[in-house]
Amino acid sequence: MIAPQPWFQPRGTPFSVLHRIKAMSLLGHSIDLATYHIGEDVPIDNLNIYRSRRVPFIKTIKIGPSKSKILLDAALFFTASGLLKRNRYDLIHTHEEASFFGDYFARKYNIPHLYDMHSSLPQQLSNFKYTKSTWIKKIFEKLEERTIRSAQAVITICPELDQYVESRFPKKTHILIENVADNSIVFPADKVDREKLKSAFHLNGAPVILYYGTFEAYQGLDLLLQSANELINNRHINARFLLIGGDEKQIEKYKALTRQYGLDEHVQFTGFVKPQWIPAFISLARLLVSPRISGTNSPLKLYSYLRSGKPIVATRHITHTQILDDSVSVLVEPKPVDFADGIGYLLQNEEQGRQLAANAKRLAQKKYDYGHFLEKTEWILERAAGATI
Numbered sequence: 001m002i003a004p005q006p007w008f009q010p011r012g013t014p015f016s017v018l019h020r021i022k023a024m025s026l027l028g029h030s031i032d033l034a035t036y037h038i039g040e041d042v043p044i045d046n047l048n049i050y051r052s053r054r055v056p057f058i059k060t061i062k063i064g065p066s067k068s069k070i071l072l073d074a075a076l077f078f079t080a081s082g083l084l085k086r087n088r089y090d091l092i093h094t095h096e097e098a099s100f101f102g103d104y105f106a107r108k109y110n111i112p113h114l115y116d117m118h119s120s121l122p123q124q125l126s127n128f129k130y131t132k133s134t135w136i137k138k139i140f141e142k143l144e145e146r147t148i149r150s151a152q153a154v155i156t157i158c159p160e161l162d163q164y165v166e167s168r169f170p171k172k173t174h175i176l177i178e179n180v181a182d183n184s185i186v187f188p189a190d191k192v193d194r195e196k197l198k199s200a201f202h203l204n205g206a207p208v209i210l211y212y213g214t215f216e217a218y219q220g221l222d223l224l225l226q227s228a229n230e231l232i233n234n235r236h237i238n239a240r241f242l243l244i245g246g247d248e249k250q251i252e253k254y255k256a257l258t259r260q261y262g263l264d265e266h267v268q269f270t271g272f273v274k275p276q277w278i279p280a281f282i283s284l285a286r287l288l289v290s291p292r293i294s295g296t297n298s299p300l301k302l303y304s305y306l307r308s309g310k311p312i313v314a315t316r317h318i319t320h321t322q323i324l325d326d327s328v329s330v331l332v333e334p335k336p337v338d339f340a341d342g343i344g345y346l347l348q349n350e351e352q353g354r355q356l357a358a359n360a361k362r363l364a365q366k367k368y369d370y371g372h373f374l375e376k377t378e379w380i381l382e383r384a385a386g387a388t389i
Contacts, residue, residue: 001020001021001031001033001034001094001095002034002076002080002093002094002098002101002102003017003034003094003095003096003098004035004036004072004073004076004095004096005095006035006038006060006061007033007039008039008040008041008042009039009040010274011214012063012214012300013095014039015179015183015300016095016118016157016300017116018042018186019181019185019186019373020116021033021047022044022181022185022186023181023374023377024377025046025047026374027374027377027378029046029381030047030048031046031047032048032083033047033048033049034050034052034076034083035049035050035051035052035076036051036061036075037051037054037075038060038061042186044186050079051079052072052075052076052078052079053078055068055071055072058071060247063214063216064216073098077101080101080105081105084105089109091111091114091381091385092105092109092111092112093114093116094116095116095118096118096119096121099117099144099147099151100147103146103147103150106150106151112152112153112384112385113150113384114151114154114155114381114385115147115151115154115155116155116157117154117155117156117165118297119295120296121140121143121144145168148165148169149172151384152384153172153173153175153380153383153384154169154172154173154174154175155175155176155177155380156175156176156177157176157178157297157298158297158322158323159298159323160297160318160322161176161296161297162174162176173380173383173384175376175379177376177377177380178298178323179303180303180364180368180370180373181303182304182307183275184279185370186275187275187276189278189280190274190276190277192277194280194284197284201268201270203240203242206238207238207239207286208239208240208242209228209241209242209286209287209288209289210244210287210288210289210310211224211242211244211290212244212245212273212278212281212301213244213245213290213300214246215243215247215251215254218292219291219292220292220293220315220334221254222257223293223335223336223339224241224339225254225261225263225267226336227291227336227339227340227343228241228261228263228266228267228340229261229263229336230337230340231340231343232263232266233261233262233263235344237344239266239343239347240266240267240268241263241266242281242285243270244270244273244281245270245271245272245273246269246272248271251271254269255269282308285310286311286347286353287310287311287313287347287353288305288308288312289314289339290305290314290315291314291315291339292314292315292317293315293334294317294319295319296318298319298322298323299319302314302320302323302324303364303368305360306323306328306360306363307360307361308360309358309361311346311352311354311356311357311360312324312329312330312356312357312360313332313339314331314332315333315334315339316331316332316333316334327359328356328359328363329360330346330356
């Protein structure tokens with residue numbers, strides 16, 4: 001497996017890689033993981049981790065395309081190449097842009113290639129505003145098309161991506177495996193003193209509106225804070241917004257916006273929190289929010305939101321509506337007033353919130369069960385590698 005990510009760090013694709021490895025391990029497979037020098041080892045049965053050579057001066061890597069990633073990917077290429085020279089594998093399993101050199105390795109060593117497609121890479125260039133160059137985007141489109149056509153099989157992680165592969169490459173063996181795995185499968189929840197959490201983050205009895213995830217622009221945190229301003233300063237509704245995640249620079253940016261709105265007493269930032277602590281924070285929340293405003297991939301947190309027993313407010317955007325509907329959540333237009341309306345509705349209608357949360361939990365149990373996750377993983381591995389697996 002070749003994963004061009006800081007593995008492990010608690011963010012989108014690394015979580016997906018983590019759960020893919022865990023599932024394969026539970027199914028009895030052994031995995032040699034080639035990944036960046038950045039990240040923390042996670043002990044999983046049958047997993048060997050091989051980190052690429054350290055790239056000087058690169059200690060962190062931001063989400064999305066970057067010049068640093070080019071250097072890290074070059075180092076990763078040589079690490080993967082060395083493993084393939086020394087060992088004989090049944091399958092090459094690649095994530096994101098590693099699929100480009102996974103395609104090369106598959107041809108060179110005559111090994112089946114399974115492409116784990118977390119997003120459309122040409123689309124990422126636009127979403128992260130990495131380049132305006134049409135020729136660079138065209139190159140990525142051609143590389144992505146070549147990779148999908150040549151891979152033995154493809155995994156997609158959301159309905160939108162699955163429909164893209166189905167429509168463009170109808171004969172390609174592929175499967176939709178959504179990121180439904182609960183983090184407690186790998187990181188059992190810590191016993192955290194709820195009263196100490198309340199004290200540490202000044203959760204003084206006001207209802208808690210919780211967001212957790214990355215603080216990238218597409219997540220819509222500007223929208224969330226604008227809606228907080230509308231609720232608290234214009235409608236005088238008492239609430240506490242608790243935002244989990246983000247790096248120091250991102251947190252400072254949003255703290256400045258919080259001060260601008262005069263919301264210092266109503267918005268708390270926790271920074272990085274261990275996955276093991278998230279259940280304790282969720283237990284303190286009245287409701288959970290996902291204000292995402294762009295992209296097509298469903299946020300990983302949606303599946304844990306569904307299981308949480310807490311009502312959800314989310315934007316009526318394709319990232320959400322391919323998973324959520326009005327029977328399991330409050331969906332609103334991605335505008336501050338509308339998002340404030342959604343939060344306000346649930347704060348004032350607790351019984352309706354409980355019903356939505358119960359519906360969401362039933363949906364998670366019926367459609368997003370871990371047993372199905374394992375079955376789908378086993379199915380695609382067999383199709384990708386055939387009799388060798």
